[in-house]
Amino acid sequence: MQEQVSKKGIWKVIGASSLGTLIEWYDFFIFGSLSIVISTKFFPSDNPTAAFLSTLATFAAGFVVRPFGALFFGRLGDLIGRKYTFMVTLMLMGGATFLIGCIPSYDSIGFLAPLIVLILRLLQGLALGGEYGGAATYVAEHAPNGERGYWTSWIQTTATFGLFISLVVILLTKFFLSESQFDSWGWRVPFLLSIIMVYVSYLIRRNMDESPEFKKAKAEGKTSTNPLKESFGNKYNLKFVLLALFGAAMGQGVVWYTGQFYSMSFMKTVMFLDSDQADMILGIALLFGTPFFVVFGKLSDKVGRKWVMLTGMLLAVLTYRPIYQAMYHITDVSNKQELVDKRTEVISAPSSEDPREIITTTKYYSDGAYSKEEKIKQATDGQVQASEHKTITKSSMFLSGANYVKLIALIFIQILYITLVYGPIAAFLVEIFPVKIRYTSMSLPYHIGNGIFGGLLPAISTYLATNAKGAADPTFYLEGLWYPIIISAVCFVIGALYINKNMVAKDLS
Amino acid sequence: MENIKKILGILWIILALLTAYFCIAQFGLPKIISGKQEDVVFGIIILFILTPIISIGLGVFGYFALTGEYQKDKM
Numbered sequence: 198m199q200e201q202v203s204k205k206g207i208w209k210v211i212g213a214s215s216l217g218t219l220i221e222w223y224d225f226f227i228f229g230s231l232s233i234v235i236s237t238k239f240f241p242s243d244n245p246t247a248a249f250l251s252t253l254a255t256f257a258a259g260f261v262v263r264p265f266g267a268l269f270f271g272r273l274g275d276l277i278g279r280k281y282t283f284m285v286t287l288m289l290m291g292g293a294t295f296l297i298g299c300i301p302s303y304d305s306i307g308f309l310a311p312l313i314v315l316i317l318r319l320l321q322g323l324a325l326g327g328e329y330g331g332a333a334t335y336v337a338e339h340a341p342n343g344e345r346g347y348w349t350s351w352i353q354t355t356a357t358f359g360l361f362i363s364l365v366v367i368l369l370t371k372f373f374l375s376e377s378q379f380d381s382w383g384w385r386v387p388f389l390l391s392i393i394m395v396y397v398s399y400l401i402r403r404n405m406d407e408s409p410e411f412k413k414a415k416a417e418g419k420t421s422t423n424p425l426k427e428s429f430g431n432k433y434n435l436k437f438v439l440l441a442l443f444g445a446a447m448g449q450g451v452v453w454y455t456g457q458f459y460s461m462s463f464m465k466t467v468m469f470l471d472s473d474q475a476d477m478i479l480g481i482a483l484l485f486g487t488p489f490f491v492v493f494g495k496l497s498d499k500v501g502r503k504w505v506m507l508t509g510m511l512l513a514v515l516t517y518r519p520i521y522q523a524m525y526h527i528t529d530v531s532n533k534q535e536l537v538d539k540r541t542e543v544i545s546a547p548s549s550e551d552p553r554e555i556i557t558t559t560k561y562y563s564d565g566a567y568s569k570e571e572k573i574k575q576a577t578d579g580q581v582q583a584s585e586h587k588t589i590t591k592s593s594m595f596l597s598g599a600n601y602v603k604l605i606a607l608i609f610i611q612i613l614y615i616t617l618v619y620g621p622i623a624a625f626l627v628e629i630f631p632v633k634i635r636y637t638s639m640s641l642p643y644h645i646g647n648g649i650f651g652g653l654l655p656a657i658s659t660y661l662a663t664n665a666k667g668a669a670d671p672t673f674y675l676e677g678l679w680y681p682i683i684i685s686a687v688c689f690v691i692g693a694l695y696i697n698k699n700m701v702a703k704d705l706s
Numbered sequence: 707m708e709n710i711k712k713i714l715g716i717l718w719i720i721l722a723l724l725t726a727y728f729c730i731a732q733f734g735l736p737k738i739i740s741g742k743q744e745d746v747v748f749g750i751i752i753l754f755i756l757t758p759i760i761s762i763g764l765g766v767f768g769y770f771a772l773t774g775e776y777q778k779d780k781m
Contacts, residue, residue, distance in 0.1 A: 261755050436775050439767040443718075645759060653756060656748055660733075687721070691767075694711055695776045 222359025224294035260652025266326020267640035274636035275424035283331030290324035291395025298388025330640030333623035338408035349623035350494020424637040446646025448688025451681035454651035456611035468528040486612030497621030509617025715772025726761035
């Protein structure tokens with residue numbers, strides 16, 4: 198029988214596990230959140246789009262290796278224990294993140310810079326692949342029967358909260374530094390801070406005990422000698438791995454990445470919302486949405502995991518297009534009435550310090566929004582008096598009042614879908630696999646669903662939208678949503694038909 | 707319901723084949739031969755990571771469904 202763990206004891210387990218997982222997510226997300234500045238520092242700057250896409254590719258590389266981390270560390274976790282394995286992943290993640298903050302730029306060391314970034318990003322992906330399964334398993338194996346959904350949902354909050362913390366740290370760093378300081382060295386601060394957080398988490402985790410279920414299995418000699426073979430070479434277990442992937446994790450992954458990343462990218466690159474304002478709006482929605490992980494985790498203990506998760510997927514399938522249509526309309530100037538008499542134009546003449554001529558036009562609209570358009574006229578040879586110039590135009594929209602609140606609400610709805618699909622999934626995955634191969638078996642579908650189906654979402658959706666734009670489709674901005682909609686729809690049908698409400702792990706023998 | 711689960715196994719296998727076709731012919735190969743560095747990376751990921759997972763994984767899932775592995779008595 199399961200060893201009884203006191204309420205105080207389980208809070209200690211939750212605290213230690215969640216803090217470490219939170220830090221790992223923070224480490225993973227600051228790279229994505231700072232991808233634009235990273236692209237200018239580490240990748241050839243001749244073509245900003247190419248540089249940005251290279252960063253996205255690096256980002257994808259970070260996701261693609263996650264399943265390999267799941268296999269490598271999952272196997273270790275089932276062989277030597279959960280506690281030691283996720284200590285290793287924590288140190289690996291912290292070290293890689295800290296080192297990204299230390300790498301000299303492309304201008305200083307050339308091609309070596311992006312190469313080192315890529316290697317460290319791969320290490321981050323490997324570490325994350327091992328961390329999550331360990332933390333979820335560790336907590337679930339401490340939780341009383343019938344309450345796994347509630348207790349593991351605390352671990353589920355860490356991914357969203359990690360993104361939130363990463364946004365807050367970046368915003369605070371920007372707040373305390375000037376734009377040029379942040380661009381020069383300030384962007385490194387969020388990376389460097391990681392080492393302190395990881396050290397604190399290490400100190401807390403060091404004194405934790407091994408999970409009671411794993412300890413018991415080990416004492417009885419019932420641990421696996423070859424977790425990979427038993428997980429994926431055993432037909433009975435393999436069919437659960439496939440069901441977990443195609444009936445739950447795949448849809449959960451795309452809903453998660455649509456709500457947290459596609460929405461951010463959509464606000465910044467399609468709606469042209471000011472970057473800081475977009476971060477703030479997402480941050481507020483995340484803050485309001487995060488408690489619902491626990492609400493839906495607890496609900497899944499009472500009504501079962503299946504329909505809580507599938508409700509989130511179904512709502513996403515049915516409402517993503519109307520939600521994004523409504524978001525687009527908020528900043529669509531063709532729907533706005535400009536207060537022409539309020540329009541201002543400021544011209545910053547070139548000087549010896551800044552050879553650029555900047556014309557800033559601010560337009561105010563009747564709904565309280567305003568837009569800033571900067572036309573930057575730059576001499577091709579950097580001189581004040583030059584014969585040739587190139588002009589760059591940058592536009593940003595700023596919202597206030599009802600539109601600001603409406604946009605927060607639209608993002609919040611998407612976060613709510615995330616909490617529905619993600620809140621119960623750790624308990625669901627833990628419960629369908631036996632203790633001896635749990636870490637390996639649950640980690641792989643989770644990280645394929647999130648790392649590959651979810652992680653590739655920005656690239657695939659951008660590709661679909663770009664193609665539609667090229668074909669002069671008036672609703673090109675909605676076309677990228679077909680990817681999460683189709684994946685979620687297929688996942689919903691598979692989950693609804695094939696997952697049994699009371700599906701639990703059975704002995705493989 | 708158990709029969710529907712079995713019959714739909716054929717649908718998952720067809721879907722796996724269609725996904726393989728689209729991933730290879732529409733996404734992967736055109737990107738790889740485009741010559742642009744960022745497209746090549748995207749194409750390689752689609753062709754060698756996403757395609758095998760979806761097409762082989764979904765195909766095996768469909769086969770299991772078709773052969774009754776997901777029937778209630780076998781779960």
